[in-house]
Amino acid sequence: MKEAAEDRLMRALHDEHAPALWSFVLRLTSGDRARAEDVVQETLLRAWRSRQVLGQPREAARAWLFTVARRIVIDGWRSAAHRAEVSTDLPPEVALPDGTERALQGWLVSEALAELTEHHREVLVLCYFQGYSVADAARQLGIAAGTVKSRTHYALRALKLALEEKGVTQ
Numbered sequence: 001m002k003e004a005a006e007d008r009l010m011r012a013l014h015d016e017h018a019p020a021l022w023s024f025v026l027r028l029t030s031g032d033r034a035r036a037e038d039v040v041q042e043t044l045l046r047a048w049r050s051r052q053v054l055g056q057p058r059e060a061a062r063a064w065l066f067t068v069a070r071r072i073v074i075d076g077w078r079s080a081a082h083r084a085e086v087s088t089d090l091p092p093e094v095a096l097p098d099g100t101e102r103a104l105q106g107w108l109v110s111e112a113l114a115e116l117t118e119h120h121r122e123v124l125v126l127c128y129f130q131g132y133s134v135a136d137a138a139r140q141l142g143i144a145a146g147t148v149k150s151r152t153h154y155a156l157r158a159l160k161l162a163l164e165e166k167g168v169t170q
Contacts, residue, residue, distance in 0.1 A: 009054040014044060017062050024066055028073045035076070043069040112162035120155030123148055 022040050029035040046068055047053045053064050113121055126137040127148070134152075138145040 010048055017065050021065050025069050039069055039072050042072050108166055115162045116158050123151040124155045
């Protein structure tokens with residue numbers, strides 16, 4: 001007879017508080033429905049084991065259920081099982097170069113080159129981008145080899161400064 005009365009009290013406790021408890025726990029678990037169901041079930045199991053909860057007034061029983069549910073969620077977050085690291089026998093995948101970095105660098109260099117004087121830009125394009133020797137660049141431009149060397153020196157300094165202004169550092 002006593003068990004039947006406790007069963008009725010447990011059913012009443014469930015019917016009265018389970019929907020509100022479910023909503024509360026669903027928010028605590030960030031919408032994880034499976035986790036919320038587990039927490040609600042564990043909370044009600046603990047209420048069944050703590051028979052004194054069954055006879056408490058409505059507000060006290062609800063406060064007890066919500067407190068227990070919150071503690072279960074917190075304990076779950078703190079547990080080592082929740083924070084377990086996953087390890088495999090395989091090494092992590094290596095990112096394959098997709099050319100994005102090279103394209104961005106080319107874009108920055110192109111913008112920086114556009115800021116140089118025409119004489120500086122000419123020697124850099126011939127000597128660095130087209131592979132001309134100093135002598136070949138001098139013949140192409142119709143200037144002395146020493147002038148090509150001097151312009152190249154100052155053009156590289158100006159290019160470095162222009163790149164630094166764009167946030168490129170060594």
